[in-house]
Amino acid sequence: MIVAERKPINEILGMIKDAKRVLVLGCRGCVTVCSAGGEREVEILASLIKVGRKKEGKPIEIIEGSLVRQCDKEYIDSMDKWDGQYDAVLSMACGVGVNFIANLRPMVNVYPAVNTSFFGGSMDQGVWVEQCAGCGDCVLHLTGGLCPVARCAKSLMNGPCGGSQDGRCEIHRDVPCIWQYVHDKLESLGRKEQMLALAPIRDWRSAGHGGPRKVVRDDLTV
Numbered sequence: 664m665i666v667a668e669r670k671p672i673n674e675i676l677g678m679i680k681d682a683k684r685v686l687v688l689g690c691r692g693c694v695t696v697c698s699a700g701g702e703r704e705v706e707i708l709a710s711l712i713k714v715g716r717k718k719e720g721k722p723i724e725i726i727e728g729s730l731v732r733q734c735d736k737e738y739i740d741s742m743d744k745w746d747g748q749y750d751a752v753l754s755m756a757c758g759v760g761v762n763f764i765a766n767l768r769p770m771v772n773v774y775p776a777v778n779t780s781f782f783g784g785s786m787d788q789g790v791w792v793e794q795c796a797g798c799g800d801c802v803l804h805l806t807g808g809l810c811p812v813a814r815c816a817k818s819l820m821n822g823p824c825g826g827s828q829d830g831r832c833e834i835h836r837d838v839p840c841i842w843q844y845v846h847d848k849l850e851s852l853g854r855k856e857q858m859l860a861l862a863p864i865r866d867w868r869s870a871g872h873g874g875p876r877k878v879v880r881d882d883l884t885v
């Protein structure tokens with residue numbers, strides 16, 4: 664899922680300082696699962712904004728809402744029901760949702776209430792860890808299912824680098840060197856010789872270095 668975190672309340676208050684009626688809009692997708700921007704977080708943020716604005720002596724009207732997803736035109740269209748009721752939207756979706764509202768509602772002031780962090784998974788209660796960088800050319804079949812793009816600090820494709828020590832990464836001593844993991848995993852699977860195969864020079868255009876990316880599925884388009 665996409666993992667996100669709510670921005671500090673003072674940053675949010677600064678964004679909407681001139682607004683009088685704000686639609687705080689949650690998303691029932693990934694940000695609900697990671698407890699950053701679902702219906703519960705909309706309610707909490709709405710209360711924090713009201714308290715903050717009261718302290719500033721500038722009361723504000725808040726409309727609380729949420730969409731099934733903010734990354735789908737069909738659901739953005741369902742914002743029609745709030746038309747004319749707000750002068751700004753505070754989106755609690757990931758950056759995709761904020762962009763979708765900006766794309767599809769050109770006259771709407773939309774602001775991000777969360778920082779979109781990464782593609783990751785929940786390892787423990789309240790702990791999410793990055794696993795994938797969406798590079799567009801997956802190599803997990805070569806690395807025992809462990810991602811060197813997202814999980815190596817240097818995104819090395821032929822690691823480990825010379826800084827790997829005792830299984831720890833030289834950049835962050837508190838995190839494991841993923842290439843040590845790759846080695847150990849391949850060894851335990853009886854595929855250790857794969858470590859010796861030099862990966863070909865990588866074409867990073869699929870990772871977004873050639874501009875915004877797009878996926879078109881001919882079998883699904885009409």
Ligand code: SF4
Pocket residue numbers: 794795796797798799800801802803810811812813
């Ligand atoms: S290799 Fe690319 S697509 Fe595969 S998990 Fe890593 S970043 Fe994601």
Ligand code: SF4
Pocket residue numbers: 814815816817818819822823824825826827828831832833834839840841842843
């Ligand atoms: S120590 Fe390991 S994880 Fe850290 S940068 Fe080097 S190869 Fe990557």
